[in-house]
Amino acid sequence: METNSPVISEAKVSTHLPRRITAVxxxxxxxxxxCLGLMASVLIGFVSSSEAAKKTTIHVVxxxxxxxxLITEIVKDIEDKANPVEKIVLxxxxxKIVTALHKVFAKPEIHNLAGDAAAKAYSVYVDNEPTTEIxxxxxxxxxxxxxxxxxxxxxxxxxxxxxxxxxxxxxxDFDYGAxxxxxxxxxxxxxxxxxxxxxxxxxxxxxxxxxxxQRLGIRVGVFGAAFIAGVVILxxxxxxxxxxxxxxxxSIVDLVSSPVITRFIILxxxxxxxxxxxxLMSASDENxx
Numbered sequence: 001m002e003t004n005s006p007v008i009s010e011a012k013v014s015t016h017l018p019r020r021i022t023a024v025x026x027x028x029x030x031x032x033x034x035c036l037g038l039m040a041s042v043l044i045g046f047v048s049s050s051e052a053a054k055k056t057t058i059h060v061v062x063x064x065x066x067x068x069x070l071i072t073e074i075v076k077d078i079e080d081k082a083n084p085v086e087k088i089v090l091x092x093x094x095x096k097i098v099t100a101l102h103k104v105f106a107k108p109e110i111h112n113l114a115g116d117a118a119a120k121a122y123s124v125y126v127d128n129e130p131t132t133e134i135x136x137x138x139x140x141x142x143x144x145x146x147x148x149x150x151x152x153x154x155x156x157x158x159x160x161x162x163x164x165x166x167x168x169x170x171x172x173d174f175d176y177g178a179x180x181x182x183x184x185x186x187x188x189x190x191x192x193x194x195x196x197x198x199x200x201x202x203x204x205x206x207x208x209x210x211x212x213x214q215r216l217g218i219r220v221g222v223f224g225a226a227f228i229a230g231v232v233i234l235x236x237x238x239x240x241x242x243x244x245x246x247x248x249x250x251s252i253v254d255l256v257s258s259p260v261i262t263r264f265i266i267l268x269x270x271x272x273x274x275x276x277x278x279x280l281m282s283a284s285d286e287n288x289x
Contacts, residue, residue: 023204027215030197031223037190038267039227042260044183050119050127057118058111060251067105069247071098074143078154086154093151100146113139124169126176135164210285214278221271228264231257 046056060066075097082090090097104110117136123129148154198216205212235257242249 019204020206023201023206026197026204027201027219030194030201031219032194033190033197034194035223035227035264035267037187037194038263039231039260040183040187040190042263043256044180044187046256047122047126047180048184050122053122053126054115054119056255058115059255060248061105061111061114063251065247066251067102070105071101074101078147089151089153093154096150097147097154100150101143104142104146107142110139110142121167124167125173126180128169128175128177131166131168133164133166137164208282208285210278210281212278213281214275217271217274217276217278219271221268221275224264224268224271228261228268231260231264 045052047053075094078097079087079090113136117134120132120134124132202212202216205215207215235253238253239246239250
């Protein structure tokens with residue numbers, strides 16, 4: 001009896017079609033969730049704890065562009081508070097002031113003080129501690145000493161000294177701690193679901209092992225490359241939307257985007273390698289056949 005009739009073949013295709021569609025959907029959605037989970041895990045890592053917030057702040061303050069921005073703002077503030085005579089002094093002392101402030105902001109202890117301030121603020125707004133005191137006076141005193149050190153006639157810069165700031169969290173403030181915990185749990189959920197969907201796609205696929213490996217590699221490679229392109233576009237667009245804070249925004253975006261791009265490059269390379277392996281396996285099977 002003839003078993004390869006058009007009717008039987010068409011029936012097989014019709015039976016396998018829903019399974020193939022489900023496999024494609026599971027595979028695509030799984031890689032998407034996996035990529036989103038990987039990206040979220042990197043981003044949340046920068047603010048996952050007070051210590052992480054401190055390290056992130058220190059890294060930002062260490063950037064020369066950020067230091068230039070802060071120094072420019074400090075000099076503008078000094079000029080705004082100066083009287084006509086003092087403004088004349090500032091014209092001649094401007095370069096010396098900038099140089100002195102660069103030396104201040106290049107000190108590791110200043111970076112650590114900024115990081116400590118960020119960590120204390122984090123402990124209140126995210127870890128839900130009731131109150132804390134942030135003492136940034138050592139930074140302001142160092143700035144004042146640097147300015148007055150360039151010219152004794154700039155003693156009005158004493159007004160730049162800042163008293164300790166008391167940070168208190170009220171009951172009506174947004175619960176950033178709960179948001180952080182939800183994001184962390186959601187991140188792992190995305191990763192686990194992504195892997196499970198890949199397993200489902202593997203078993204649902206109507207193909208030999210070589211084709212399955214090839215298709216998995218193609219999915220991973222394509223999504224990895226797409227996410228790289230998306231992150232690069234966002235990295236170029238976000239600073240333009242920051243307005244006056246473009247320098248700070250650029251520094252932060254560069255900081256968080258670099259490890260994200262690195263992970264997706266690795267993911268893309270793994271996808272290309274898997275696709276190539278699947279292609280070689282398929283070719284080998286055909287030669288043996």
